[in-house]
Amino acid sequence: MERRTIGAAALEVGAIGLGCMPMSWAYSSSSQRGDRSLRTVHTALDAGANLLDTADMYGPFTNELLIGRVLKERRAEAFLSTKVGLLVGDGHVVANGRPGYVRRACDASLRRLQTDVIDLYQLHRPDPEVPVEETWGAMAELVAAGKVRALGVCAMGARARRRWGDVRRDPYEGTIRQLERVQQVFPVSAVQAELSVWSPEALDRLLPWCASRGVGFLAGMPLGNGFLTGTLTPGGGFEPDDLRARHPRFTAEMMAANQPLVAGLRRVAARHGDGVTPAQVALAWILAAGRHVVPVPGTKRERWARENAGAAELTLTEADLREIRALPGARGSWD
Numbered sequence: 001m002e003r004r005t006i007g008a009a010a011l012e013v014g015a016i017g018l019g020c021m022p023m024s025w026a027y028s029s030s031s032q033r034g035d036r037s038l039r040t041v042h043t044a045l046d047a048g049a050n051l052l053d054t055a056d057m058y059g060p061f062t063n064e065l066l067i068g069r070v071l072k073e074r075r076a077e078a079f080l081s082t083k084v085g086l087l088v089g090d091g092h093v094v095a096n097g098r099p100g101y102v103r104r105a106c107d108a109s110l111r112r113l114q115t116d117v118i119d120l121y122q123l124h125r126p127d128p129e130v131p132v133e134e135t136w137g138a139m140a141e142l143v144a145a146g147k148v149r150a151l152g153v154c155a156m157g158a159r160a161r162r163r164w165g166d167v168r169r170d171p172y173e174g175t176i177r178q179l180e181r182v183q184q185v186f187p188v189s190a191v192q193a194e195l196s197v198w199s200p201e202a203l204d205r206l207l208p209w210c211a212s213r214g215v216g217f218l219a220g221m222p223l224g225n226g227f228l229t230g231t232l233t234p235g236g237g238f239e240p241d242d243l244r245a246r247h248p249r250f251t252a253e254m255m256a257a258n259q260p261l262v263a264g265l266r267r268v269a270a271r272h273g274d275g276v277t278p279a280q281v282a283l284a285w286i287l288a289a290g291r292h293v294v295p296v297p298g299t300k301r302e303r304w305a306r307e308n309a310g311a312a313e314l315t316l317t318e319a320d321l322r323e324i325r326a327l328p329g330a331r332g333s334w335d
Ligand SMILES: NC(=O)c1ccc[n+]([C@@H]2O[C@H](COP(=O)([O-])OP(=O)(O)OC[C@H]3O[C@@H](n4cnc5c(N)ncnc54)[C@H](OP(=O)(O)O)[C@@H]3O)[C@@H](O)[C@H]2O)c1
Pocket: 018, 019, 020, 021, 022, 023, 026, 027, 031, 053, 054, 124, 154, 155, 156, 157, 160, 192, 219, 220, 221, 222, 223, 224, 225, 226, 227, 229, 231, 279, 296, 297, 298, 299, 300, 301, 304, 305, 307, 308
C-alpha cells in the first residue's frame, strides 16, 4: 500500500488506516464479536492498512485489550494510535485532562496494549476544568519519557467541536485557536477530525492549516458512519445502542433525502470498473485531499477492511473529483 508521512515526527503509515471503534463502541453491541474483530485487524495489517486507531474509552478498555492481542504478535508492523482524556462512568462520558490522570491513563493503555510505546497519543477532548496547555504538557512529558512517539488532537463530531470552541457558522475556528495554543508547548503531529463526502467542512480551513504546518490529518468517520457505502437501507432501523439510532442524519427521511450522494459515488465507481465500490470512491476522494491526509475507516469485518484498503489503489480523475464536489450538500443537522 502507498505510504504517507505524518507530522513533524515524520511518521510513516499506510495511506488507509483502520478505525477500531466499531469493534467495541458506538455501533450495535450485538454485532461485536472479539474473534471476528481480531481477524479483521490482522487482515488490515496484511493489506498494509497499519494505522490502528483505538482509544481507552472504546469499550471502555476492551478495544485496547483486543488490539493488544494483535500487537503482542505484530507490534513492529503496526502504527498504534490511541487516545486519552475521556472516561466512561455511569453511562456518561466525562473529560479528564488533569496531568496526574494523563500519566496514569497512559501507563494503563500501555499495559492493555501489550507494548512499551504508543506511536500517536491523541487528546480525545479538552477538559473544560483544566487549561489545555497543562494537559498537553503532561502528554509532552510522556514523549520525553519514551512512552509516546508523537502527539495528536481530536476534534471529532459536533459535541467535541463545541468543546474546542467551534460553532456551526464558523467550523473549526475554535479548534484552530486551541491548536495554536498547544503548538506553543509541544508540536502537534496529527489532527483527527471528521471528513467525508457528506461532511466536507474540514477542507476549508483545518486541512490547509495542517498542511501549512506539516501536521498530518486523520479523517475520521470517512464513510459517514456507513451511509456513504450504500449498504444501509432508509428505514432499516438501528439497534438502540447504535449511535445512528439517535443521529439526525439517520432518520428514514434524511437517509432517503441523502440518497443522491450515494448515487453520485456509485456513478463514479461504475466508471472505474467492476468491483469498485462507493466506499472505495468515498475514501479515494479523501486521499485526493492532500498527501498529509489518512482516512481511518472503521469496521469490524474482514471483507470491508480488505475493500477499504483497496481504495488506496484507486486514483480519481479531475472529472470524478469535480462531479463529487458538485453533489448536493447533505441534509440533516451535524449533531
Ligand atoms: N476521535 C474521535 O473522537 C473519533 C470519533 C469517531 C470516530 N473516530 C475514529 O474514526 C474511525 C472511523 O469512524 P466510524 O467507524 O465511526 O465511521 P465510518 O468509518 O465512517 O463508518 C463505519 C461504519 O461503516 C461500516 N463500513 C465500513 N466499511 C464498509 C464497507 N466497505 N462497506 C460497507 N460498510 C462499511 C462499518 O460497519 P461494521 O461496523 O459493521 O464493520 C461501520 O458501521 C473510528 O473507528 C475511530 O477510530 C474517532
